[in-house]
Amino acid sequence: EAASPLQSIVPVPASVTPAAGVTFTLGAGTRIQTQAGSAEATQVADYLASILRRSTGYPLPITPVSGNPADGIALLLSGAPASVGEQGYQLDVAAGVVTVRANKAAGLFAGVQTLRQLLPAAIESGSVKPGPWTVPGAKIVDQPRFGYRGAHLDSARHFFTVDTVKRYIDQLALYKINNFHWHLTDDQGWRIQIDSWPNLTKHGASTQVGGGPGGFYTKAQYADVINYAKARHITVIPEVDIPGHTNAALSSYAELNCNGVAPPLRTDTEVGYSSLCIGKDITYKFVEDVIRELAAITPGEYFHLGGDEAHATSDADYNTFMQKVMPLVGKYGKKILGWHEFVKVNPAPPVSAIPQFWGTTTTDNNVAAHAARGGKVLLSPANKAYLDMKYNASTPLGLSWAGFIEVQDAYNWNPGGYLNGVNESAVFGVEAPLWSETLVKTADIEFMAFPRLPAIAELGWSPRSTHNWDAFKQRLAAQGPRWGVMGINYYKSPQVPWP
Numbered sequence: 001e002a003a004s005p006l007q008s009i010v011p012v013p014a015s016v017t018p019a020a021g022v023t024f025t026l027g028a029g030t031r032i033q034t035q036a037g038s039a040e041a042t043q044v045a046d047y048l049a050s051i052l053r054r055s056t057g058y059p060l061p062i063t064p065v066s067g068n069p070a071d072g073i074a075l076l077l078s079g080a081p082a083s084v085g086e087q088g089y090q091l092d093v094a095a096g097v098v099t100v101r102a103n104k105a106a107g108l109f110a111g112v113q114t115l116r117q118l119l120p121a122a123i124e125s126g127s128v129k130p131g132p133w134t135v136p137g138a139k140i141v142d143q144p145r146f147g148y149r150g151a152h153l154d155s156a157r158h159f160f161t162v163d164t165v166k167r168y169i170d171q172l173a174l175y176k177i178n179n180f181h182w183h184l185t186d187d188q189g190w191r192i193q194i195d196s197w198p199n200l201t202k203h204g205a206s207t208q209v210g211g212g213p214g215g216f217y218t219k220a221q222y223a224d225v226i227n228y229a230k231a232r233h234i235t236v237i238p239e240v241d242i243p244g245h246t247n248a249a250l251s252s253y254a255e256l257n258c259n260g261v262a263p264p265l266r267t268d269t270e271v272g273y274s275s276l277c278i279g280k281d282i283t284y285k286f287v288e289d290v291i292r293e294l295a296a297i298t299p300g301e302y303f304h305l306g307g308d309e310a311h312a313t314s315d316a317d318y319n320t321f322m323q324k325v326m327p328l329v330g331k332y333g334k335k336i337l338g339w340h341e342f343v344k345v346n347p348a349p350p351v352s353a354i355p356q357f358w359g360t361t362t363t364d365n366n367v368a369a370h371a372a373r374g375g376k377v378l379l380s381p382a383n384k385a386y387l388d389m390k391y392n393a394s395t396p397l398g399l400s401w402a403g404f405i406e407v408q409d410a411y412n413w414n415p416g417g418y419l420n421g422v423n424e425s426a427v428f429g430v431e432a433p434l435w436s437e438t439l440v441k442t443a444d445i446e447f448m449a450f451p452r453l454p455a456i457a458e459l460g461w462s463p464r465s466t467h468n469w470d471a472f473k474q475r476l477a478a479q480g481p482r483w484g485v486m487g488i489n490y491y492k493s494p495q496v497p498w499p
């Protein structure tokens, strides 16, 4: 028989204590009660209500409460154990009342994602379904293993509309991902409006891989996505990839090229052939203008400088470039994130900088040295976490340079002990990149992200002690019907016992 929803939660919570024989039933008279006086808690209540109203048809009014609620669903910023920290929660399901307690609204939001998964899959429907809407009795006390759980999306190789990006952000929220790393510039396209360099989008956004029309995000659209993500307790991290992966910028401004000649836009998928001109002053005015304008519209604390595959930049020039550019991130109030190559520069980057490891080995001496200096590392090993890798040789989409990644490969590694010299305390978190050379539409994103993104999400959230493929694949299987209701175009991996 089907496992109880309590055995099907992804990421698996730190502790689940079933209350035998207890069931809460959502009914037409159910109220949602939220922390009196907290706009953030009310916003989480509004989010939950919009999901539940849509599929139950119930009014589910939201009322402020202080003290112990007697009925309905209550979201409270009091009474949570300190041990759940800022992102965790306590969820209590009794016969007459469901209570989510947290220290911060982010924890309430995480508890709401768990509550969603305790309700039948039909709760995710976009139209009214009959129910019954039952939730099994339990006490769940839960908090994340790593503070940063991310997903990256490449909007440069292929441009994705704001609606497509928002849909992906909605899906990240289901699995307690709390960071969205947005790859906004590359050789094939510059996708974010920069007022002081208008040709970056006028010309630099005019195509994409395969020669399609490309596109870009205005600052208003960027702010729209930021706000949409913020309402889901997801921080947006913009990436401007420099000094390599810059053909779109170089094609947009001849003066940025060492030879003063703008190359043509590129629609192929080669890498490593472009570089900003390290010796020109205008290069650093360009970079500073871009960082200034983008940092000004980015509430999150990190700015991603890219820095990968600068094969057309000598090591000496790369070092010169990074020494001049890294201080600009701090000048505009942000901290540095970058693909891990930058961590080799000398003098070393600030300890607050985060190298994002994307290698396929388990040893990188420069990254280990950063950890030894007290720095932290974001883990995105390409042969484990790259969602653009094919599942197997017959996968129609994706690449294979880092090997094939079936669901079990994405799940069977330990971020806390993966890189030599980078132990648990030096791990900033995990992130699943999704590069778009071969992806064009939402269905393509979903086919590559599901079911592997939930695997990465569980590695980032759940205690290592819960790590068990045989248990995880059962829980993943129970997610399948929910994805079906949501219209998510997931890959039905043969490794998972889908119902």
Ligand SMILES: CC1=[NH+][C@H]2[C@@H](O1)O[C@H](CO)[C@@H](O)[C@@H]2O
Binding pocket: 271, 308, 309, 339, 358, 386, 388, 399, 435, 436, 437
């Ligand atoms: C950090 C990084 N740089 C490269 C590499 O990852 O592989 C990706 C494809 O898997 C590619 O799109 C990207 O430009």
